[in-house]
Amino acid sequence: MLRPSRPKADRAAHPLIAGLEPESAALLRRHLRRGERRRGDLLSSAGHAIQTVFFISDGLVALFGRAPDGGVAATGLVGPGGFVGVSAALSAQHPAVRDAVALTGVQAQAIDAEALDRIATLHPELRRRLMLYANDRIIQATQLCVCTALHTVEQRLARWLLEAHALRGDRPIELTHQQLSDLLGVRRASVTLGLHMLEGEQAVRCQRGRIEIRDLEALGRRSCGCHLAAFGRSERAYPALSNASSTDNPRD
Numbered sequence: 001m002l003r004p005s006r007p008k009a010d011r012a013a014h015p016l017i018a019g020l021e022p023e024s025a026a027l028l029r030r031h032l033r034r035g036e037r038r039r040g041d042l043l044s045s046a047g048h049a050i051q052t053v054f055f056i057s058d059g060l061v062a063l064f065g066r067a068p069d070g071g072v073a074a075t076g077l078v079g080p081g082g083f084v085g086v087s088a089a090l091s092a093q094h095p096a097v098r099d100a101v102a103l104t105g106v107q108a109q110a111i112d113a114e115a116l117d118r119i120a121t122l123h124p125e126l127r128r129r130l131m132l133y134a135n136d137r138i139i140q141a142t143q144l145c146v147c148t149a150l151h152t153v154e155q156r157l158a159r160w161l162l163e164a165h166a167l168r169g170d171r172p173i174e175l176t177h178q179q180l181s182d183l184l185g186v187r188r189a190s191v192t193l194g195l196h197m198l199e200g201e202q203a204v205r206c207q208r209g210r211i212e213i214r215d216l217e218a219l220g221r222r223s224c225g226c227h228l229a230a231f232g233r234s235e236r237a238y239p240a241l242s243n244a245s246s247t248d249n250p251r252d
């Protein structure tokens with residue numbers, strides 16, 4: 001279910017916009033519009049021009065890469081403080097390299113990619129911020145490659161849940177075992193087994209497609225720690241990270 005929108009507060013809060021010079025921020029805001037999306041919606045499609053860039057203020061978006069045979073695999077996760085349409089940071093002509101799918105209801109501020117490109121050309125500080133975030137996404141994708149190659153399903157499952165928690169706070173995550181299986185690129189039975197193990201340690205509680213994180217330390221012990229390597233460098237783009245461990249629900 002979509003949460004009530006908070007457009008004014010969200011515009012002020014998004015770190016990529018809030019830190020701009022007033023003139024740049026004002027110009028950007030004139031082009032922003034509400035960009036809510038429902039769970040399952042496609043925000044951008046690999047190989048196609050990016051029409052719209054979404055500055056995320058609430059919700060989770062999964063990024064998927066495609067193999068030549070049609071297979072897909074998750075390559076990243078975007079949440080509050082991030083944006084979808086990273087290729088548009090280079091220019092409006094660059095097509096998306098990944099599919100972006102809303103895992104939850106998403107609250108966002110949307111802008112036409114061409115408008116963003118024009119404004120970024122006029123205001124290099126905006127371009128620099130967009131590119132810094134793009135670099136963060138490269139770091140995260142690289143770490144995900146390392147994690148997938150070297151770590152067990154259980155470690156990766158714990159890592160994914162910690163990433164989601166860092167972006168969303170303590171709110172339960174509504175995901176089926178099949179969705180987690182798709183996100184991790186493993187069999188559903190492996191996800192079920194891993195979640196049972198985490199439930200046995202009181203780290204999570206699973207109920208009717210909802211996963212509630214109950215003990216971050218226990219989850220951290222089961223994780224490989226790759227979320228720290230990937231997200232630790234991105235705090236400027238993920239303000240929820242520094243708050244997630246100190247408040248119950250930093251976004252509410």
Ligand SMILES: [Zn+2]
Pocket residue numbers: 146147148151155156159224225226227
């Ligand atoms: Zn790992």
